[in-house]
Amino acid sequence: MNSRHQYVELNDGRLIPGLGFGTYKPPEVPNSKTTEATKIAIETGYRHIDCAYAYQVEEEVGLAVRSKIADGTVKREDIFCTSKLWCTFHRPELVQSSLERSLKKFHFDYVDLYLIHYPFSMKAMEKCKDAGLAKSIGVSNFNRRQLEMILNKPGLKYKPVCNQVECHVYHNQRKLLDFCKSKNIVLVAYGALGTQRDKQWVDQSSPVLLDDPVLGALAKKHKRSPALIALRYQLQRGVVVLAQSLKENEIKENIQVFDFELTAEDMKELDGLNRNYRYLAAEFGADHPNYPFADEY
Numbered sequence: 001m002n003s004r005h006q007y008v009e010l011n012d013g014r015l016i017p018g019l020g021f022g023t024y025k026p027p028e029v030p031n032s033k034t035t036e037a038t039k040i041a042i043e044t045g046y047r048h049i050d051c052a053y054a055y056q057v058e059e060e061v062g063l064a065v066r067s068k069i070a071d072g073t074v075k076r077e078d079i080f081c082t083s084k085l086w087c088t089f090h091r092p093e094l095v096q097s098s099l100e101r102s103l104k105k106f107h108f109d110y111v112d113l114y115l116i117h118y119p120f121s122m123k124a125m126e127k128c129k130d131a132g133l134a135k136s137i138g139v140s141n142f143n144r145r146q147l148e149m150i151l152n153k154p155g156l157k158y159k160p161v162c163n164q165v166e167c168h169v170y171h172n173q174r175k176l177l178d179f180c181k182s183k184n185i186v187l188v189a190y191g192a193l194g195t196q197r198d199k200q201w202v203d204q205s206s207p208v209l210l211d212d213p214v215l216g217a218l219a220k221k222h223k224r225s226p227a228l229i230a231l232r233y234q235l236q237r238g239v240v241v242l243a244q245s246l247k248e249n250e251i252k253e254n255i256q257v258f259d260f261e262l263t264a265e266d267m268k269e270l271d272g273l274n275r276n277y278r279y280l281a282a283e284f285g286a287d288h289p290n291y292p293f294a295d296e297y
Contacts, residue, residue: 005017005018005019005045005047005048005258006018006019006235006258008186008238008240010136010161010162010186011159011161011184011185011186012136012158012161014112014135014136014161015080016048016080016112016113016136016161016162016186016240017046017047017048017080017240018048018235018240018241019046019048019231019235019240019241019242019243019254019255019257019258020046020048020049020050020080020082020188020240020241020242020243021038021041021046021048021049021050021242021243021244021251022050022190022242022243022244023037023038023049023050023051023055023057023061023244024052024055024244025055025057025244025246029246031056031057031059031060032060033246034057034060034061034064034246035060035061035063035064036064036246037245037246037248037251038060038061038064038065039064039067039068040248040251040252041251042064042065042068042073042074042079043068043073044251044252044255045255046251046255047074047078047079047080048079048080048082048240049061049065049079049080049081049082050082050190050242051081051082051083051084052082052083052084052086052115053083053084053085053086053089053098053101053102054084054086058083058102058105058106059105059106061081061106062105062106062107062108063107065079065081065106065108066107076108079112080112080113081106081108081111081112081113082111082112082113082114082115083099083102083106083111083113083114083115084114084115084116084117084140084164085098085099085114085115085116085117085121085125086098087117087118090116090117090118090120090121091121092120092121092123092124093124095116095121095124095125095127095128096124096127096128096131096133099111099114099128099133099134100133103133109132110132110133110134110135111133111134111135112134112135112136113134113135113136113137113138113161113162114128114133114134114136114137114138115137115138115139115140115162115164116137116138116139116140117139117140117141117142119139119142119146119149119150119153122137122150122153122156122160125137125158126157126158129158136161136162137158137160137161138160138161138162138163138164138185138186138188139160139162139163139164140163140164140165141164141165141166142160142163142165143176144175144176144179147160147163147179147180147183147185151183159183159184159185160185161185161186162185162186162187162188162240163176163180163185163186163187163188164187164188164189164190165187165188165189165190166189166190166191166195166278166279166280167187167189167190167191167192167234167239168189168191168192168193168194168209168230168279169209169212169214169215169230169233169270169273169274170194170207170209170212170273170274170275170276170277171274171275171276171277171278171279172237172271172273172274173187173189174271174274177237177238177239181238186238186239186240187238187239187240188239188240188241188242189234189239189240189241189242190242191279191280192230192231192234192241192242192243193209193210193227193230193231193243193244194208194209194210194230194279195279195280206277206279207277209230209279210226210227210230211226212226212273214269214270214272214273215229215230215270215273218262218266218269218270221266222260222262224256224260225253227243227250227253227254228253228254228256228257228260229262229270231243231254231257232257232260232261232262233262233267233270235257235258236261236262236267237267241257243257
C-alpha cells in the first residue's frame with residue numbers, strides 16, 4: 001500500500017485511495033497522450049486511476065498500467081482502477097457484456113470499481129460483482145432521490161460504495177455529501193479543479209475556478225498552487241477527489257496534496273465560495289429518466 005496516500009474505507013470493506021488520476025481527455029488530444037500521462041502518474045505515486053467506456057481510452061490506460069507492472073513499478077493489486085458503464089448499455093442484459101468488453105480493452109481480469117448512471121441497472125451490477133468482474137460497485141451522477149430508490153429497493157444485495165459527482169468549491173454538494181455520509185456511501189468528486197473546460201461540454205464564458213481570488217490567497221498563504229488548495233479542500237471533507245492533467249509538472253504537483261493541511265478557518269472560507277454552479281450540464285445524459293441530474297441534491 002502506498003504510504004503517500006490517504007485511503008478511505010468503502011462500505012464493502014475495500015479501500016479506495018483518496019486521490020485519483022482522471023483520464024478523460026478532449027477528443028482532439030491523441031490517445032497516446034493518455035498512455036504517457038498515466039505512466040507518469042503511476043511512476044509519481046498515483047494508485048487510483050479513474051476511467052470510463054465513454055472516454056474511449058480504456059485500451060491506453062490498460063497499456064500504461066500493464067507496462068508499469070511489467071517494469072516492476074507496481075503489481076495489479078496496487079492499482080485501484082475504476083470504469084463506468086455508458087448510458088446506451090444500461091439495459092440489464094447488456095451490463096455484464098459491456099463490462100467484459102471493457103476488461104478486454106484493459107487486458108484486466110477485473111476492475112476495482114464499476115459505476116452506473118441508472119438505478120434500474122443495479123441488479124445486473126450485483127451479478128458482475130458476484131462474478132468477480134468488479135470488486136466494488138457504485139453509482140455516478142445520482143441525486144438523493146435516486147440513491148434512496150436503490151437503497152430502498154427490496155432484495156438489494158450490495159449497497160453502492162460511492163457516488164461520483166461534479167464537486168468543487170463553486171458546487172460543494174454539501175447536502176448530498178451529508179446524505180451520502182449518513183448512508184456510508186463515499187462521495188467521489190470529479191471536476192474538482194473546474195474541469196478541463198472542454199468546448200463541447202463547458203460554456204467558455206464560465207468562471208475559471210483556479211483564478212478565484214480566495215483560492216489564490218490561500219495558495220499564497222500555504223505556498224501551494226490554487227489546484228492543491230482545491231484538492232486538499234475535498235480530502236479534508238472526506239471526499240475522494242479526482243485530478244486530471246496531461247502535463248507532467250501538474251501530475252507531479254497534484255500528488256503533493258498530502259503534504260500540508262488547511263485550517264478550520266481556511267475550510268470555512270472555501271465553504272463560502274459555494275454558488276451551486278455546475279460546469280457540466282450533462283447533456284450526455286438527456287435521455288436519463290431523472291435528467292437533469294442537478295438540481296435536487
